[in-house]
Each structure stands twice: as structure tokens, then as C-alpha cells.
Amino acid sequence: MLTIRPSQLQAFEQVLRAKHIDRIQQELEVELPRHVRAMGPSGVRRLITEGLERAVRYGFTHVGTASLFVKLMFILGEGFDRDPRLPxxxxxxxPGLDEQTRSQRMLEALMLDAQESSSLEEE
Known part of the structure; x- marks a missing residue:
């Protein structure tokens, strides 16, 4: 029988986490190049790392939902999750919503807010 020691599991988790950070950074370089240039590589990695830690505190443990949380930090600001002005x-x-549902509702709320803001500007 194969036995995995806690230290081995921890090392494996660190490798996966580093790969996740690398992947998010690469996506941000394509999706938000000005943000990335303005922050520099170390600033980007710092914010990604902090964002992933905060995402987990909100229960975002899947790669996709945690990545979305981090990207929203770049787009809306580091404290978007504590800003009462943001829907x-x-x-x-x-309570009671799984992470997929919460992430979908967040995107829907942001899109609706953007549409409402746009229509107010047109008036």
C-alpha cells in the first residue's frame, strides 16, 4: 500500500498552488495587460496570492471560481469584496449558496450594475 506523508502532500499542494498562480498571471497578462504592467511582476504575484487566500476564506476552492475572485480584485480593486457600493x-x-452559484450571481450583478450605469449616463 502506498502511503503519502503529510510533508509530501504539502509539497504537492505547493507545486499546484504555484502553477495556479502562474496560470492566473499569464491570463492577466493577456486580459489586463495595463494592470499587469503598472503593478510589475512581483506586485501581480503578491495580489494573486492574497486574492487566492481571500477567495478560500469565502469558500471559493475550485480553480475557476478562485481565479474569478482574483480577476475581480484586479478589475474592481483589491477591496471589492468589502465595498458596500458594489452589488x-x-x-x-x-448563506446556503455554493461557490458556483455565488460566482454566477456576482457576475450577473456586475453586468446589471454596468447596464444601469450605462443607461444613466445616456440620459
Missing amino acids: CAAILLE
């Missing part, structure tokens, strides 16, 4: 902040704390 998605309250959704993070809704």
Missing part, C-alpha cells in the same frame, strides 16, 4: 460584495456572504 457583488453582499453576494459573497449569502
